[in-house]
Amino acid sequence: MASSTFSWSITPHTPSYPTPKPRNQPPFSNSIINNQSTSESGPQVRKPKGSPQLNRWSRARALRSGHKLERHSNRTTQAVELRSPDSPTDRAPPEPAFKGRDGDDDVERTVGKSIYMVSDGTGWTVEHSVTAALGQFTHCLVDRVCPVSTHLFSGVDDVERLREIVKQAAKEGAMLVYTLADPFMAESAKQACKLWGIQSNDILGPLTEVVASHLGVSPSGLPRGAFGNNLPLTDEYFRRIEAIEFTIKQDDGALPQNLNKADIVLAGVSRTGKTPLSIYLAQKGYKVANVPIVMGIKLPKNLFEADPEKVFGLTINPIVLQTIRRARAKSLGFCDEMRSTYSEMDFVRRELDFAGKIFAQNPTWPVIEVTGKAIEETAAVILRLYHDRKHKCSMPRISKRY
Amino acid sequence: MASSTFSWSITPHTPSYPTPKPRNQPPFSNSIINNQSTSESGPQVRKPKGSPQLNRWSRARALRSGHKLERHSNRTTQAVELRSPDSPTDRAPPEPAFKGRDGDDDVERTVGKSIYMVSDGTGWTVEHSVTAALGQFTHCLVDRVCPVSTHLFSGVDDVERLREIVKQAAKEGAMLVYTLADPFMAESAKQACKLWGIQSNDILGPLTEVVASHLGVSPSGLPRGAFGNNLPLTDEYFRRIEAIEFTIKQDDGALPQNLNKADIVLAGVSRTGKTPLSIYLAQKGYKVANVPIVMGIKLPKNLFEADPEKVFGLTINPIVLQTIRRARAKSLGFCDEMRSTYSEMDFVRRELDFAGKIFAQNPTWPVIEVTGKAIEETAAVILRLYHDRKHKCSMPRISKRY
Known part of the structure; x- marks a missing residue:
């Protein structure tokens, strides 16, 4: 639904939030999406409570209208009229084919x-946590016995x-997980979920309190x-980049003369995941070089x-490696002959043995x-x-200073 | 402290956990660190409660001894004797220079x-959440007014x-944040923290319950x-790789003939962070190409x-860009002449204008x-x-199916 003319009250007894004026900004007409552009025409966010410091910061944050540009595009504005959330049908929407009165929106x-x-x-953060929590339900997510969409x-x-999102979640019979730093926003999420009868979880609130x-x-x-709350030009930022x-420069055995400059060097046969692993570690700030082990080719001294x-x-199980290599050969369009030397079991085993001997040495x-x-x-x-x-410490841990 | 001969009881009234035998595995003597290697010589993990399913799985997990190799290296084993945790000095260790009786360990x-x-x-997940929560304390972490170590x-x-870790946290006056899937482990962490009087937070427990x-x-x-709980050879795994x-192949304008195969194309002048941004998006499964904009050089058609x-x-603020470019020029050891064309303000502004014109077109x-x-x-x-x-949907969101 278009947010422009949307009007919704948190309880039937409190007045509706002011209806913001429709805005007709072009969708992405080369507008610079930044922290500095103003949004005076944006909706007036009413924050009934919050400290003066928070209010001051809320104003500063209102200046960050970057992501608002894509929200308030020149789509047709719709006047949406809704029953109050304590109407039982809205509160506990039947699943799975609930149709709201504004069912014409294209969600x-x-x-x-x-x-x-x-x-x-x-x-x-919220995505990472939800993915981790869903790891606890692999047994029912595999084969889509119980399909889940995030x-x-x-x-x-604001x-x-x-x-709006909470209301949409209620309509869809969804649950809500949130990370909202502003205590007023977090409380609003909690209250709105309670009101609409949907389950919710605040990921960072309890942790932030303990910290x-x-x-x-x-x-x-x-x-x-x-x-003003982020300082990307720190030493760590430069180190990561x-x-x-x-x-990237060292990928796949390039520039072996630089191996001594790497923090970590990975060696393994083709398709043991050296490249994605290197990149993942690089994102965490480690310089990684990876060296492919290819049967019959001398490794750089x-x-x-x-x-x-x-x-x-x-190293990797040969059967799994063969599966991965077959997929790879297919996607690269290898000819039959190349495919056999690359992904046939005999070759795969011999190459892994070759690598194993190097490791043993x-x-x-x-x-x-x-x-x-x-x-x-x-x-x-x-x-x-x-x-x-x-660190040669007796209690292995990865330490970091802030 | 060496875990080998470590003995510690959760309360003074319960018997001590059995003292595991010292093991003398070589530290990394080319041992394959995998899910399959056995650890019959490992400590007997006592789990007083837990469902039969969990116990079965605990056994399966005990087979994953990969990371145990690095824990139980051939360091000198020490017999550590500790006061019970309800001894007041241990419970609330004085900061900052607390010295335990096993102060000779090299933590x-x-x-x-x-x-x-x-x-x-x-x-x-826990690292990500703690980093996000620490974002709420930037005001005291900057300039190390209140230094924090994670x-x-x-x-x-097990x-x-x-x-052991909780005990060490208590000694160091640390707080504990955890993600432990096994309900017995999570409960043990909670109880141990309570016993030692340290603050703790369970990141995933409440979320998992709601899910x-x-x-x-x-x-x-x-x-x-x-x-058995992970299936990396899924379509998503191959897509990410x-x-x-x-x-990586498309980085820095390479292979412009492949631009049509990319999901996302980034264009910008040098040092606008195209490469790290591309790699970050690639980790999330998007094929990214980045095209550098260099004044006087024609962009690929x-x-x-x-x-x-x-x-x-x-795009980027010219003053910030100049700062980044100066740091870059220094680290690359540019000569004076190259440095000036690359990082001097006049050039930086003109190059940003050049890029701006392309964007306007x-x-x-x-x-x-x-x-x-x-x-x-x-x-x-x-x-x-x-x-x-x-998706051209009216409620912008990034959806994913599990």
Whole structure:
């Protein structure tokens, strides 16, 4: 539904929120989407409570209208009239084919259960947490016995839009998970969910409270991306970028003369996931080089001259490797002959044996079995070993300073 | 402290946990670190409660001894004797220079407040959440007014190790944040923190409960990386790897003939963060190409032939760009002459103007101001626009099916 002329009251006894004027901004007509552009024409967000500091910051945040541009495009505005949320039919919408009175809007209808994820920032924290929680339900998600759809709403920084989303979640029979730094927004989400009778979970609220109590300081109540609240030009920022650029340049055995500059060196046969693993580690700020092991091709001597404490071997189950290689050969359109040397079982086994002999000759290199591991898991094992070796502490942990 | 001969009881009235035998495995002597290797010699994890299903799975998980190799290395074993946790000095250790009776262990001592993060999986969820929560305390973390250190303990899947960590957190005056799928482990963490008087937060427990109630199924109680609980060879896995490989090959204007194959094309002058942004989006499964805009150099015609709905321009404040370019020129060891053409203000402004003209000629391309935005934030803006355009729905959201 278009938010422009949308009017909705939180309870039938309180007055409706003021109806914002329709705006006719062109959708993406080369408008710079930034933190600085103004939104005087935007909806007047009414915040009945909140500290003066918060109100001041709310104003600053209202200036960040970047993501509003895409919300209020020149779509046809619709006057939406709704029953109050305590009307029983609206409160507990029948599933799965509930049709609201504004059923003409073009929201995608989903099969199965929906989870709405709402964030005032990028939304990656809430997405990450929901994905992790869904990992607990793999047994019913596989084969879509119980299909689940997630819907991410990021950059939600006004209470009206928040309530629209909650209302839509109620219509769709969804639950709501949110990360909202502003205590008023978090409370509004909680109240709106209660009112519409939908289940909800505040991901960061309880954690932020405990951290505040531990540090003995109050939280700012501002989303991470809030105006003036982020300092990307830190040393860490430059270090991450440098790591990514280094890792891209070193990919697939390029520039072996730079192996000594890498923090981590990965060695393994083709399709053991060296590239995605390298990139994942680079995102975390580590310079990674990866060296392919190919049967019959001599490895660069720099690999053996590099600090063996930073070299990690990758190995994989031959049957799984063959499956991956077959898929790869197909997607690359290999001819029959090439396909057989690359993905036939005999070759796969011999190449893995070849790699195994190299690993045996370099006993300092830990060899990691990647079969059945997601990239993140292999990365976690490598980083545990890396930090453990580096700090030689008896309680292996990865420490970071803020 | 070495875990081998460590003995500690959860309350003074319950018997101590059995003392595991010291093991003398070589630290990384080319042992394959995998899900399959056995750990019969490992500690006997006592789980007083838990469903038969959980016990069965606990056994399966005990087979995943990968990360145990690095824990139980051939360091000198120490017999550690501890007072019971209800001894007041242990319960509320004085800060900052608390010295335990086993003060000879080599755990790094940290200044300021510590946050211990414990996970039975990779630990990225807990790390992500803590980083997000710390975003609420930027005002006191900047300039290290209130320094904070985080310590990540990943792959924690036995209760003994968990309790060791809690005890160490208590000694260091740290708080504990955890993601533990096994309800017994989560409960143990809670109880141990209560006993030692330290603050704690369970990140996923409450969310998992709400999701379980929403889906109407019980959670598995297994960490995501548990044996048999992950299926990395899904279509999504292959899609992500393909996206990363595509993006690396397309970096910095390479292979302009492939621009039509990209999901997203980024255009901007040097140092607007095209590469890290491309890689970040690729990790999320999008094929990204980036095209540098260099004053006086003609852009590839394929850029203008590609679907304009997928092209995004990046722009940045000239002063910030100059700062970044100066740092870059320095790190690359540019000579004076090159440095001036690259990072001097006049050139920077003219190049940004040049890019601005190209953007003006292509009004369909949204132009994103990256100044003051972290990579994740720019990515979030791009993905919102991308999905909004693609689905043309009136309630912009990024949907995903599980």
